[in-house]
Amino acid sequence: MRFEGTDSYIASDDLRIAVNAAITLERPLLVKGEPGTGKTELARQVAGALGLPIIEWHVKSTTRAAQGLYEYDAVSRLRDSQLGEGRVHDVAAYIRPGKLWDAFTAEGRVVLLIDEIDKADIEFPNDLLQELDRMEFHVYETGETVTARQRPVVIITSNNEKELPDAFLRRCFFHYIRFPDTETLTEIVRVHFPDIRDRLLSVALTRFFEIRETPGLKKKPSTSEVLDWLKLILSEDLSPEDLQRDAKDSLPKLHGALLKNEQDVSLFERLAFMSRGRG
Incomplete structure (x- = not known):
């Protein structure tokens, strides 16, 4: 057995x-x-x-x-x-x-x-x-x-x-x-979304790990949350360009699937404000 x-x-x-x-x-x-x-x-x-x-x-x-x-x-x-x-x-x-x-x-x-x-x-x-x-x-x-x-x-x-x-x-x-690395997480995503386009998946996971590794984040998004996020991305037919980081708005698209408390949302809003200030 x-x-x-x-x-x-x-x-x-x-x-x-x-x-x-x-x-x-x-x-x-x-x-x-x-x-x-x-x-x-x-x-x-x-x-x-x-x-x-x-x-x-x-x-x-x-x-x-x-x-x-x-x-x-x-x-x-x-x-x-x-x-x-x-x-x-x-x-x-x-x-x-x-x-x-x-x-x-x-x-x-x-x-x-x-x-x-x-x-x-x-x-x-x-x-x-x-x-x-x-x-x-x-x-x-x-x-x-x-x-x-x-x-x-x-x-x-x-x-x-x-x-x-x-x-x-x-x-x-x-x-x-342990939280899966990029390669393992890619395999997990492919099990759930076998038809997802390579570039969209690559950009989405790059953005996801950027969010997860942001200093000061109170609750890091999990595997189940990235799967929910990708499901919404596919449902909304978003493109890789839609997911790219925008200096004017550090909040990711459909961020409610990833950020689950107001402190983390405020953190990304402050990062966007600081980025605009530097710009």
Whole structure:
């Protein structure tokens, strides 16, 4: 079982090695990188390439680790007891399996995506240490132990918003997705827009990297944002000349696809003002 990339996802050699190493070691793959660099999509592509179903657990700031195991609906059981419902004596009827439960009890091997783990409380990763290590957990209300039939391929993503505990990191295989260079980004764009003209693509990516490397930029545009920008460029039928840098207006065409806060827009407006002053 090896991941070699797919026709719709350009994976670097280092990324392919990381995925296959995690599968061989049977450890979670922790993938970090800037937002929009394809971390979540990686899990879906790995599942597709290996022919495995995927179970996705999207973590929020309010998510608790226990929710990934199961939830006990005590409120419904109390209400049923007041109404005289017969099933109230069956505690299992009030247990709601979580994503880890689903992954552990699946008929065959699955890919389990734990997406944006750094959004949750700092204790969240620690609370999953034993479950991900031993691939089992105990259900206190019923007394049963849920054990993985087959160890899932676990892919965990993080946007680096907060540090993860050392004990958790020790149990993972780590990979940082670096922002692609011009050659790799060109390959990625060609997957999504195979008919884009060479000159238009060259000028667009040159302009994009100029924007991305502008000193003082608060949020650098990502891979997903350059794809949105190119989609708009093609939709508007803009020419390479339309994308050239203009000293009178440093803001790129359709800049709303690339610049996502007022500070960065103001930065380019100031650069244009200074450029006009020098002129």
